[in-house]
Amino acid sequence: MQITITRPDDWHLHLRDGAAMAAVLPHSARQFARAIVMPNLRPPVTTVAVAGAYRARILAALPQGVSFAPLMTLYLTDSTPPEEIRRAAASGFVHAVKLYPAGATTNSDSGVSDIGRCAAVLAVMEECGLPLLVHGEVTDPAIDVFDREKVFIERILQPLLLRHPRIRLVFEHITTSDAADFVRDCGDNVAATITAHHLLYNRNAIFAGGIRPHHYCLPVLKREQHRQALLGAATSGNPKFFLGTDSAPHSQASKEAACGCAGCYTAAAALELYAEAFESMAALDRLEAFASFHGADFHRLPRNAGKITLRQEEWLLPTAFAYADGEALVPLRAGERLRWRLLD
Ligand code: DOR
Ligand code: ZN
16 A cells, blocks of 8 residues: 655754754655754854855755755844844745744753743734744743643743734644644644654653653653644644654764753654554545645645655664764664655
């Protein structure tokens, strides 16, 4: 059995930079026509000029003959000037602005410490229609790590949408039924991305037989009831929900450590993993819209013309890929069987 669908896009991807980027880019370019590229580099991508230079490095690192469009984003800070947002909207290559609450995740130290300081910037985004991509977790250490998404909705997202009711907003990598319900109940200006790992795993996977660093990401995996809600949202056909892998490469040494980094590397087999999740819901016929239509429509970009084919065929994912500086990159499902295979 095989399925052929319109070539998909990844609406949330970490490509890193330099040798790390060169190592992972071919995986995404093989699977996707375009990707929204996260700006959490060190230093972060805070201006259109820096985003333009980063985009040029990505294009230069593409293997010959491979076509892949990086859709750039700006990293919002407390001091992003409104003029930078206007420049971004006019650039033609910056497609969104990313909100990281300061300290929420990898390289978020320069993120927003007080969203109230961004009112002028958010007003310009509302006016220009430039989407805000939101890492939706509070950073308050008093809030349990499993509740940070739900509390973010109450403390930050609801008030923000009351102040900026027309802002186009993507609630990124949602992990709870609370987030899925919230997005469903908002207007058409609010959507969400869902990762493959949050569709396939619940929080037990982090502790299965021992601590499993390759199942640690942020927002952290949640209870089974939340995974079920995400599967329901992704396979519902609702155009508010679309594919965003949040594939986030970290070297093996930095994951398998006393204080391991957050992030699952899924880019090498992303569509295979999503296909497995959709198959589990007997909803393979809904995969194309989720992977190839809803995100493009929300971002007001044309749908892709090409096609890809997934065949039901077992294969073994490598235990590791080569990464930067002679290090290894361990993918999610390393050395394990996959049920679907993307054909070349
Ligand atoms: O698990 C994660 N890894 N979550 C994020 O939000 C950031 C990402 C990264 O950049 O490694
Ligand atoms: Zn991310």
